[in-house]
Amino acid sequence: MxxxxxxxxxxxxxxxxxxxxxxxxxxxxxxxxxxxxxxxxxxxxxxxxxxxxxxxxxxxxxxxxxxxxxxxxxxxxxxxxxxxxxxxxxxxxxxxxxxxxxxxxxxxxxxxxxxxxxxxxxxxxxxxxxxxxxxxxxxxxxxxxxxxxxxxxxxxxxxxxxxxxxxxxxxxxxxxxxxxxIRIGSFEFFAARRDTGALQQLADHVIARHYPEAASAANPALALLEGVIRRQAALVSRWQLLGFIHGVMNTDNMLLSGETIDYGPCAFMDDFHPETVFSSIDHNGRYAWCNQPSIAHWNLSVLAQCLLPLLHQDEQEGVKLAQAAVDRFPEQFLAAHQAGVNRKLGWQQSRDGDRELVEELFELMAAERVDFTLFFRRLADFAAPASAAPKVEELMPLPARFLPWMQRWQARCDAEGGNPEQRQAAMYQANPAFIPRNHLVEAAIAAAVEREDFQPFHSLVKRLRNPFDYELADRRYALPPQPSEVVHQTFCGT
Ligand SMILES: Nc1ncnc2c1ncn2[C@@H]1O[C@H](COP(=O)(O)OP(=O)(O)OP(=O)(O)O)[C@@H](O)[C@H]1O
Ligand SMILES: [Mg+2]
Structure with missing residues (x-):
């Protein structure tokens, strides 16, 4: 330097x-x-x-x-x-x-x-x-x-x-x-103006930066589209399994690189319910947790539409290629989602009967409105109850209605075999104890804005750097909000 x-x-x-x-x-x-x-x-x-x-x-x-x-x-x-x-x-x-x-x-x-x-x-x-x-x-x-x-x-x-x-x-x-x-909206700008030359330049730029392998593909624009679809499927599945709600999944807030952008009205769910929405401007729940995969799918179809002139000289042929690529999103999302669920539940491979077990779990979680983050962390505790690892037991009493499901989960784990402590260690790495809970974020912001006290902000940033390592001493960062602390709405703040 x-x-x-x-x-x-x-x-x-x-x-x-x-x-x-x-x-x-x-x-x-x-x-x-x-x-x-x-x-x-x-x-x-x-x-x-x-x-x-x-x-x-x-x-x-x-x-x-x-x-x-x-x-x-x-x-x-x-x-x-x-x-x-x-x-x-x-x-x-x-x-x-x-x-x-x-x-x-x-x-x-x-x-x-x-x-x-x-x-x-x-x-x-x-x-x-x-x-x-x-x-x-x-x-x-x-x-x-x-x-x-x-x-x-x-x-x-x-x-x-x-x-x-x-x-x-x-x-x-x-x-x-x-x-x-570079956003889907960057392509939309030039597609709306029918500027195929600019679309080609932008596609070449994105390929060079993010999808270099697409440059040597038979159809580079198609390889680019497929690459973006794959990355977005993986990205949104990660959001889902952390209970993260982006809040403003407009096409100008979706990057070609496959990274999350624009933390405006975003939030992590405390209590699990699939229809959860926090954004004050999302009146119809368009960007609710459960809608995120289908919105990503829709946004990717907008990108595909923009790329049509680059996909094939013949528009009809281009449409066929685009449609086939976009139609693969649901299966790619599902594959990423299943792999993620397996990691969270401590399973190495998928088995018959998993789907029902997982569906029932999410139904139960919604019915009982359990804390999304702590539920999974608590489940990891059960993978090896006698281990020396610090447990979130006292933060998360499991409702009795879960017991029959837990027995089936345990039987499913036993059937796969393996060392319970290793399973637990892997589950801890897939199920954080600490997430940026809304009430903690709001408290850190309030202290800074109202009292020029940045200490809560610094402490929160520091604590969140090791989200998978639970320590009893930091339990207040892992606790769900008290009823008076619950954040119901978030604002873009633009
Ligand atoms: N205070 C502001 N002044 C000018 N333009 C704004 C302001 N707030 C938002 N915008 C613009 O409005 C549009 C939509 O805003 P949005 O909230 O999606 O983006 P953002 O949070 O500003 O930025 P980014 O997507 O880059 O994170 C963007 O083009 C953004 O640049
Ligand atoms: Mg934006």
């Missing part, structure tokens, strides 16, 4: 023609102040965490200065929002500084979110209040350690400016890191 302020930029998106973005710099803020630097991620990226935490680093992270080699821009996109098409969206409050290539050779976008107005801001102020910045930091980092492909948080800083929503709020900027920010 030459100098600590030197970032290993190698910008490829900025080399695309101008129709893909608008070049502009972040708008300066009044008084940049540090909140947190993600030191682990900084090291992975080859950035100097001490420099990032310094005054000079804080100014860069707030958008008041640019690191050498940055080529700041706001990307254009379109998107289906709650089912309705909006032909003109784009980074309305985010600016891509550029792409860095990490010491291990991986390419990552570095983006400031909340960094001022852009040509795509429409009526918005281009800013972000502190609360949503802290939420995105906490939840995206938690998702990463839970094994979910996701955008990440490199840093959060305060701006010293006030942001006006339903009340005056402190402003903040999040530095977001992702393998790219």
């Amino acid at each position: 030459t100098s600590p302020s030197h970032w290993p930029f190698d910008n490829s998106y900025a080399n695309l023609p101008g129709q893909f973005y608008s070049r502009l710099e972040p708008s300066p803020v009044t008084r940049p102040g540090p909140i947190r630097i993600n030191r682990e991620l900084a090291a992975e990226l080859g950035l100097d965490a001490d420099w990032l935490a310094s005054g000079a680093g804080t100014r860069v992270l707030a958008g008041n200065a640019l690191p050498a080699g940055a080529e700041p821009l706001a990307a254009v996109y379109a998107g289906h929002q709650f089912g309705g098409f909006n032909p003109q969206l784009g980074d309305g409050r985010a600016i891509l500084l550029g792409e860095v290539v990490s010491p291990s050779g991986e390419r990552f976008d570095i983006q400031l979110k909340g960094s001022g107005r852009t040509p795509y801001s429409r009526g918005g102020d281009g800013r972000s209040p502190l609360g949503p910045v802290l939420r995105e930091y906490i939840v995206s980092e938690a998702m990463h350690v839970l094994g979910v492909p996701t955008s990440r948080a490199l840093a959060a800083v305060t701006t010293g400016d006030t942001v006006y929503r339903d009340r005056a709020l402190p402003g903040a900027v999040l530095t977001r890191v992702a393998r790219s920010h």
Whole structure:
């Protein structure tokens, strides 16, 4: 590394023609102040965490200065929002500084979110209040350690400016890191304008960055589509098995890279019910937990539609190829889901009768409204009740109605054989004890916003770094909310 302020930029998106973005710099803020630097991620990226935490680093992270080699821009996109098409969206409050290539050779976008107005801001102020910045930091980092492909948080800083929503709020900027920010909506923008040349350039760009094997396929656009479908099937199955509800699965919030993006009104379920919705703007439950796989399927059909001109010269032939690829999503989702369920239940392979057992389990969980996270963790306790591992027993009394099911689960485990302690250890790795529970996230945000006390935020981020290692001393982070603490609604906070 030459100098600590030197970032290993190698910008490829900025080399695309101008129709893909608008070049502009972040708008300066009044008084940049540090909140947190993600030191682990900084090291992975080859950035100097001490420099990032310094005054000079804080100014860069707030958008008041640019690191050498940055080529700041706001990307254009379109998107289906709650089912309705909006032909003109784009980074309305985010600016891509550029792409860095990490010491291990991986390419990552570095983006400031909340960094001022852009040509795509429409009526918005281009800013972000502190609360949503802290939420995105906490939840995206938690998702990463839970094994979910996701955008990440490199840093959060305060701006010293006030942001006006339903009340005056402190402003903040999040530095977001992702393998790219190219969305289904990025393709929709050019498809709506029938710009096949731009679609081809964007597809080539995505293939080079995320699906290099597709470049040598007989039909690269089809290989790209199939790759995206596979990754999204895997991604959404991970969300489902963590009880994660994204909340705003618009096509402009789905990345071609297969990473989770946009932690607006997202939430983890406490009590299990399939129709759970948290987002204050999702009045019809479009993005409820149980609908996420079918919405992903629908969004992927939108992508397929955009790619039609690249799939085949003959439109009818293109439609056939697209349809066949999209039609495979349900089986791919199911395969990923079953593999995930097996891991959660401590099974190595699928067996006859599993489906009924699993269906009954989810029905029972919904009927009893058990805590999604603790139920599975408690089940892992039962895999080897006498083991020395700390158990969540006292946090999660199992309703008596589960006993007959538990006996069948135990018999199913016994039939497969294996060492119970090994099964338990594997189950602990598939069933976290600690997730970013809504009431903890809200409490951390409230302390920061109302009292400028960032300690609960830091403690929560720290605790969530080891979600699978339960310790009795940290039981309060594992506990479901008291009735007075339950969060019923989440807000985009835009
Ligand atoms: N305060 C704001 N000012 C300007 N534009 C905004 C603002 N909030 C949201 N937008 C824009 O509105 C659109 C939809 O917002 P959405 O909540 O999906 O995105 P976001 O949370 O800002 O960003 P991302 O998807 O990048 O995480 C996006 O184009 C976004 O840039
Ligand atoms: Mg968005």
